[in-house]
Amino acid sequence: MISVKEAKDLIRSRLSSLESVRRPLLQAAGSVLAENIYASIDIPAFEQSSMDGYAIRFADKDQPLTVSGEMAAGAGYIKTLEPGTAIRIFTGAPVPDGADTIAIQEKVVREGDTIKINDVSLNQGFAVRAKGSEAKAGTLALAKDTYLGPAAVAYLAGIGVADVPVYCMPSVAILVTGNELQTPGVALEPGQVYESNSYSLTAALRETGISHIHVLRIEDKLDSLKYQLASVLEWADLVLLTGGVSVGDYDFVPEAARHNGVEEVFHKVKQRPGKPLFFGMKDRIPVFGLPGNPSSVLSCFYNYVLPAVEMLSRKRNPVKSLRAKMANDYKKPAGLTQFLKANTSEGHVRILGAQLSYQLSSFAEANCLAVLEEEREEYQAGEEIEVLMLPGF
Numbered sequence: 001m002i003s004v005k006e007a008k009d010l011i012r013s014r015l016s017s018l019e020s021v022r023r024p025l026l027q028a029a030g031s032v033l034a035e036n037i038y039a040s041i042d043i044p045a046f047e048q049s050s051m052d053g054y055a056i057r058f059a060d061k062d063q064p065l066t067v068s069g070e071m072a073a074g075a076g077y078i079k080t081l082e083p084g085t086a087i088r089i090f091t092g093a094p095v096p097d098g099a100d101t102i103a104i105q106e107k108v109v110r111e112g113d114t115i116k117i118n119d120v121s122l123n124q125g126f127a128v129r130a131k132g133s134e135a136k137a138g139t140l141a142l143a144k145d146t147y148l149g150p151a152a153v154a155y156l157a158g159i160g161v162a163d164v165p166v167y168c169m170p171s172v173a174i175l176v177t178g179n180e181l182q183t184p185g186v187a188l189e190p191g192q193v194y195e196s197n198s199y200s201l202t203a204a205l206r207e208t209g210i211s212h213i214h215v216l217r218i219e220d221k222l223d224s225l226k227y228q229l230a231s232v233l234e235w236a237d238l239v240l241l242t243g244g245v246s247v248g249d250y251d252f253v254p255e256a257a258r259h260n261g262v263e264e265v266f267h268k269v270k271q272r273p274g275k276p277l278f279f280g281m282k283d284r285i286p287v288f289g290l291p292g293n294p295s296s297v298l299s300c301f302y303n304y305v306l307p308a309v310e311m312l313s314r315k316r317n318p319v320k321s322l323r324a325k326m327a328n329d330y331k332k333p334a335g336l337t338q339f340l341k342a343n344t345s346e347g348h349v350r351i352l353g354a355q356l357s358y359q360l361s362s363f364a365e366a367n368c369l370a371v372l373e374e375e376r377e378e379y380q381a382g383e384e385i386e387v388l389m390l391p392g393f
Contacts, residue, residue, distance in 0.1 A: 178220060
């Protein structure tokens with residue numbers, strides 16, 4: 001067996017990002033830029049008013065001014081402002097040639113076609129957006145590896161970008177093994193349990209923005225597993241298997257992987273839960289063999305699969321590490337890193353009950369995983385430890 005750190009380092013050393021693809025801006029939302037994006041023109045392309053009011057020459061601000069016209073947003077022309085006059089202007093409209101300041105309408109008294117400005121704090125250039133103040137032609141707009149969230153997408157649209165190159169999100173195959181598994185909603189036969197691993201993995205993958213997820217349920221037969229694994233390796237960017245990775249008579253994942261040319265990188269990690277974890281590579285395709293117990297599956301997903309997704313898509317891992325103080329004493333076996341379902345708030349972490357690998361009830365309540373180090377056996381209340389914050393918290 002290898003350590004948790006060794007396992008994570010091996011995964012990191014073997015993976016690289018998927019190829020990029022050019023997509024329309026809205027389809028690219030939620031992805032990561034694969035190239036730098038440069039502004040093609042100045043934005044704004046003209047001096048622009050940021051408020052409703054009157055365009056004036058600052059030098060004329062203390063005298064009555066004659067209103068000589070108006071400029072609305074979207075006007076396809078630019079008026080010229082003569083000395084001693086003002087032009088009514090609206091937010092987003094081009095600033096007239098000759099004008100250098102906007103007097104806002106709340107600080108203006110108008111009688112007929114004459115205005116008087118009552119704004120002692122008015123400064124030259126007020127409410128005038130300079131040409132190119134958002135982006136200048138030829139300059140970097142957004143850098144490679146920027147996440148395209150709502151603001152980034154809107155910014156690119158606002159500077160006229162219609163499509164962008166982004167890293168692909170992986171297509172994922174989930175292979176669920178186990179003759180004892182039954183679909184939720186169907187009555188259990190003797191010896192059966194409800195299958196939940198495909199539900200947790202699908203939900204967790206969707207949370208990252210992955211949409212192409214295909215689930216296959218496979219009986220515990222080596223030939224069936226070999227065949228289905230070969231099939232998904234033809235198209236998947238990431239393969240997740242659940243169950244069948246330990247040393248029982250029906251644990252066929254390592255053998256099926258070898259049969260399909262998957263290079264075993266490691267099998268078994270000094271951790272609890274999830275000790276039988278398998279990781280291999282078929283060319284550039286990562287293959288994870290996750291334990292069958294539901295809590296082990298999620299623990300391994302957050303610690304190993306999610307960082308792999310980050311490397312493939314360049315999308316930031318939502319699991320964040322922080323430090324918190326133990327709320328109570330805790331004893332553990334030496335020689336295993338433990339990932340314990342826990343809740344943290346205000347700098348303290350409380351380990352929950354129901355920590356066995358088949359128990360999900362405490363996972364459903366947890367907002368973090370408490371990380372207890374491999375070589376340690378005892379922890380005292382008040383000791384500071386690492387906690388991994390789960391997505392959404």
